[in-house]
Amino acid sequence: MSLTHTEAPPATAAEPTAYGVGRVDDVPPGEGRAFVAGGTQVAVFRLRDGSLHATQAACPHAGGPLADGQTDADVLVCPLHLYAYRWSDGSATGNVGPVRLYPVRDVDGELVVTV
Numbered sequence: 455m456s457l458t459h460t461e462a463p464p465a466t467a468a469e470p471t472a473y474g475v476g477r478v479d480d481v482p483p484g485e486g487r488a489f490v491a492g493g494t495q496v497a498v499f500r501l502r503d504g505s506l507h508a509t510q511a512a513c514p515h516a517g518g519p520l521a522d523g524q525t526d527a528d529v530l531v532c533p534l535h536l537y538a539y540r541w542s543d544g545s546a547t548g549n550v551g552p553v554r555l556y557p558v559r560d561v562d563g564e565l566v567v568t569v
């Protein structure tokens with residue numbers, strides 16, 4: 455009796471894709487707005503220094519609407535229970551999991567989010 459060795463096919467990860475979700479001017483400075491990028495709900499923030507950041511739309515703690523959160527140059531604070539997430543890597547300052555960050559850029563005034 456012989457055994458046949460079969461290799462599992464390589465795992466296929468979806469390629470990141472860039473989506474135009476709206477205009478930069480749709481997001482007032484210092485605020486966030488919710489958008490959909492290719493079926494993924496995201497929250498995009500335009501900080502007062504002009505920088506853009508994007509996260510998953512729902513807070514990893516209990517699903518709070520992160521687009522309604524308060525921001526500063528370093529963190530995003532969820533409006534529901536006030537956990538804070540660092541822009542640098544998405545990690546939380548409290549005892550909760552990280553938030554997912556997405557690349558976002560301004561392309562001729564359009565917000566382009568890669569998910």
Ligand code: FES
Nearest residue numbers: 513516518532535
């Ligand atoms: S739902 Fe965001 S901190 Fe609780």
